[in-house]
Each structure stands twice: as structure tokens, then as C-alpha cells.
Amino acid sequence: MNAPFYKFGLFGMDISLVVAFIIGIGFGFALERGGFGNARILAAQFYFTNMRVLKVMFTAIVTAMLGVFYLSLIGWVDLSLVYVSETYLVPQIVGGLILGFGFIIGGYCPGTSFVSFATGRKDGLVFILGVVFGTFVIGELFPYITDFYYSSAMGKITLPDVFGVSYGMVVFAVVVMALGAFAAAEWGEKVMAKKNAGK
Amino acid sequence: MTILTETLKNEKTAEKTTHIVVEKPYSNPYYTGFGLGLVLLAAFVIMGRGLGASGAISTVTAVTVNAVAPEHAQSNEFFRGYIGDGTTNPLKDWLVFEIIGVLVGGFISGALAGRNKITVEKGPRVSTRTRFIYAFVGGSLMGIGAKIARGCTSGQALTGGALLNVGSWAFMLAVFAGGYAVAYFVRRQWI
Numbered sequence: 001m002n003a004p005f006y007k008f009g010l011f012g013m014d015i016s017l018v019v020a021f022i023i024g025i026g027f028g029f030a031l032e033r034g035g036f037g038n039a040r041i042l043a044a045q046f047y048f049t050n051m052r053v054l055k056v057m058f059t060a061i062v063t064a065m066l067g068v069f070y071l072s073l074i075g076w077v078d079l080s081l082v083y084v085s086e087t088y089l090v091p092q093i094v095g096g097l098i099l100g101f102g103f104i105i106g107g108y109c110p111g112t113s114f115v116s117f118a119t120g121r122k123d124g125l126v127f128i129l130g131v132v133f134g135t136f137v138i139g140e141l142f143p144y145i146t147d148f149y150y151s152s153a154m155g156k157i158t159l160p161d162v163f164g165v166s167y168g169m170v171v172f173a174v175v176v177m178a179l180g181a182f183a184a185a186e187w188g189e190k191v192m193a194k195k196n197a198g199k
Numbered sequence: 200m201t202i203l204t205e206t207l208k209n210e211k212t213a214e215k216t217t218h219i220v221v222e223k224p225y226s227n228p229y230y231t232g233f234g235l236g237l238v239l240l241a242a243f244v245i246m247g248r249g250l251g252a253s254g255a256i257s258t259v260t261a262v263t264v265n266a267v268a269p270e271h272a273q274s275n276e277f278f279r280g281y282i283g284d285g286t287t288n289p290l291k292d293w294l295v296f297e298i299i300g301v302l303v304g305g306f307i308s309g310a311l312a313g314r315n316k317i318t319v320e321k322g323p324r325v326s327t328r329t330r331f332i333y334a335f336v337g338g339s340l341m342g343i344g345a346k347i348a349r350g351c352t353s354g355q356a357l358t359g360g361a362l363l364n365v366g367s368w369a370f371m372l373a374v375f376a377g378g379y380a381v382a383y384f385v386r387r388q389w390i
Contacts, residue, residue: 004247017296019245024300025307026238027250027353032308033234035225039320039334043389046382055228056235057357063236064361068243076244083248085349085359087366092355095348096370098340100377105385106337107320109352110345111252113338114298115305120317122327123334130338131253135260137339138346142277149347159363170363182229 003071007081028115037115039107039123046104048192051185058178069171087154106130223312239361248293249358253345255298257281262289277346322389333388348373 002008006016034056035041044050071077103109108116108127116124142149160167225231242249261281265272272278283289309315321330345351348370350359356374359367 003244005245007247013291016246016293017291020293020296021300021303023238023242023245023250024297024302025304026241026300027235027297028301028304028306029308030231030235030238030304031301032305032312032314033226034228034231037305037309037314038225040322040389041225043382046378047386047390049390052225052228056232057352057360059229059232060235060239060357061360063233064239064243064357065363067236067240068361071244081247082243082362084362084364085355085366087364087369088349089366089369092348092366092370093373095344095346096355096373097377097380098344099348099351099370100344100374100379101381102337102340102342102344103352103374104337104378104382105388106334106341107389108334108337108341109252110256110341111250111301111351111353114252114301115309116320118302118305119309119315121320122317123319123321123330126331126334127338127341128256130335131256131342131345132260132338133335134339134342134344135253135257135346136264136342138343139257139260139264139275139277142275145347146276154365157365159365159368162365167363174363 001076003077004081007078027111028118031112031115032119036112037119037121037124039116039121042109042112043104043107048188049196051189054181054185058181062175062178065171065174069167084156084158087157088150088152089154090152091149102134221313223314235357236361239357242358243361246293249354249361250297251294251350251354251358252298252301253342253351254354255292255294256342257346258289258292258295322387324390325388330388333385 005011006019011019031037035052036056041050041052045053068077068079068082072079099109106127108124110128110131113124113127113131117128158167159170163170239250258281261272261278264278265282272282281289306315319327319330321327341351348355349366350370352374355367356371360371
């Protein structure tokens with residue numbers, strides 16, 4: 001088996017758009033199942049009352065990470081052909097902070113806002129309009145922040161490169177970290193439920 | 200005769216039950232995460248790329264700016280990047296089609312669980328108007344942040360996270376840090 005299929009020319013651009021649509025359906029379906037079309041569920045993550053965001057996100061990351069790792073290990077997937085965006089450390093941290101502010105103020109991220117809109121949430125639609133406006137603003141400001149945007153460029157770089165250990169070691173560490181995070185999340189939810197019940 | 204009356208009864212009870220919308224609880228987060236992970240893995244294996252969301256909004260925004268003020272859009276490196284060289288329609292984009300799928304998938308899942316309804320998600324202590332203002336401001340920040348970071352929770356945190364990308368992990372930690380830093384000040388909106 002030679003994967004990624006698209007990169008090996010198994011199908012062309014038009015079929016890739018059909019694939020995009022089908023994968024999108026799975027993506028939207030999973031997000032809605034998890035409760036991510038609901039801003040109150042997403043916001044609860046930041047008040048420690050419902051840690052679904054962390055649980056779903058880390059389970060998804062671990063699943064895909066292990067899947068692609070083992071498939072590359074047995075030679076079915078050429079990991080070097082799976083697109084990884086280049087790292088620009090400082091802009092990505094600054095962008096992440098701004099995005100985090102927007103997350104708790106607005107209640108969604110771009111992907112989840114589409115699910116909330118699709119399931120009838122009006123605040124989701126307003127949020128999408130906000131993202132469009134923000135994208136327009138940053139587009140207009142782009143000529144003035146170009147230097148910052150391209151600063152601290154590190155190229156294509158993965159955690160194994162930084163720590164100087166094998167890919168499998170980092171995979172293992174992420175799994176252990178995720179299990180720890182799940183245990184902490186379950187414990188935190190119980191503590192918060194007790195605290196709120198005592199009010 | 201007996202059969203006929205029975206079907207009538209069934210129809211009547213069926214009619215009654217359709218008026219009661221049973222909203223099912225959300226799925227187990229670990230199973231959901233596993234399902235989401237398989238979708239992401241499918242994208243890796245079939246396409247050699249991950250999921251995304253903000254990129255689709257960037258394309259639509261750039262196309263809109265180009266339609267209103269073509270010269271202005273072409274003179275801007277950011278918008279030009281999403282419009283392309285004119286040989287292909289910029290809306291024939293992988294993420295645009297993926298997001299159309301997200302809308303359909305979200306709707307199907309919501310419909311199956313009886314969770315689709317026209318409503319506004321907010322805490323009990325704020326008005327709908329206040330919620331809309333927060334949603335718009337939050338969305339705007341999200342649009343700005345996602346561009347500077349080169350992606351959002353889907354394209355960076357999920358996709359890059361699973362591929363052990365350094366920038367994506369730094370981004371993910373920053374998102375949680377940013378959220379927790381501001382949560383206290385906007386708590387009225389949610390709790």
C-alpha cells in the first residue's frame with residue numbers, strides 16, 4: 001500500500017474535493033456528537049466544570065498520532081509526504097494567545113462555529129461573521145506586520161528534532177501525558193461538582 | 200377491522216410522539232475523540248494533509264474583497280495568496296469543500312439526536328444582545344489570531360498536534376493559556 005493516496009496520484013483534484021466533502025461530514029458529525037456545537041459546553045472547559053474539550057481533543061490527537069505512526073512503521077504511509085506546516089515560534093504563540101482570548105470571549109473556534117450554525121445556534125452565525133471581519137482586518141493590516149509574521153522561522157521541525165530523541169519516544173511521551181491529563185480532568189470535574197453542589 | 204383500528208391507533212401515538220422532541224445527551228468524550236481521530240487519520244492517509252477551518256474563511260473573505268475591490272486585493276500579499284493566479288477558481292478549494300461537509304455532518308448528527316434548534320447559547324445572566332456582541336468580538340479575535348498563528352484549533356492544534364509539529368504544540372499551549380487567562384473576566388457570560 002502506498003499512502004497518502006493523493007500524493008501518489010491515485011486520484012486528481014476534482015476527486016479530492018469529493019473526499020474533502022466526505023471527510024468534512026465525518027469531522028462535523030464528530031464535533032456535534034462531542035457537544036462542540038454548543039458554546040456553553042466549550043466555555044465550561046475554562047471553568048473546570050466540563051473538560052470535554054481537553055478529553056476529545058487529546059483522544060483525537062493520540063488516535064491519529066498512533067495511527068499514522070504505526071502505518072509509517074510498517075511502511076504503508078510515507079510520513080514525509082504528510083503536510084506539516086513550518087514553525088514560526090513567536091507569531092504562533094502570540095496568535096495562539098489571541099485565539100485563546102477569542103475562544104472564551106466568543107465561545108467557539110472556527111470549526112465548531114460552523115457546527116453550531118448548522119444546528120441552529122444564532123450566536124454561532126454571529127461568531128462566523130466575526131471571524132470573517134477579523135480575517136479582513138488582519139488582511140488589511142498584513143503589510144504592516146509582515147516582518148513579525150515571518151519572524152522566528154524554524155522551518156519544518158518536529159518535537160523529536162527539538163528534543164533529539166526518536167519519533168517513537170515522543171509518541172510514547174504524548175500518550176503518557178494524555179493519560180495523565182485525562183486522570184486530572186476526571187478528578188477536577190469531580191472536585192468542581194462537589195464544590196458547586198455545596199453552594 | 201381489528202387490523203385497521205390498530206394502525207389508526209399507531210398513527211395516533213406516532214403523531215403524539217413527534218411533538219415531544221427528545222434531546223439526547225452528548226456522546227462519551229473518549230469515544231467521540233477516537234472517532235474524530237479516525238477522521239483525521241483518514242485525511243492523513245487519503246490526502247496527506249489534515250483538517251482545517253479558518254483557511255476556508257480566509258478564502259471566502261479574500262474572494263469577497265477581490266470581487267469588491269480587485270486592484271486592492273491583488274496589491275495585498277495576504278489576499279493574493281488565497282485568490283491565486285486566476286487559472287483556477289479559488290473557491291474550488293479543499294478546505295472550502297471540507298467545511299461544506301462540516302455543515303452537513305453537524306446538521307445530520309444534530310438531527311439524529313434531536314439537538315437542532317434555533318436558539319442562542321449563553322449563560323442565564325446575560326442578554327442575547329450582549330451574547331452577540333461577545334460572539335462577534337471573540338470571532339474577530341479568532342480571525343486575527345488564526346492568521347498570525349497560521350491556522351486554528353483544527354489546522355494547528357489537532358492536525359499539527361498529531362504530527363508532533365513544534366509550532367502546533369506551542370500554539371496549543373498558548374490557546375489554553377489565553378483562554379484561562381481571560382475566563383475569569385467574562386464569566387458572567389457563561390455561568
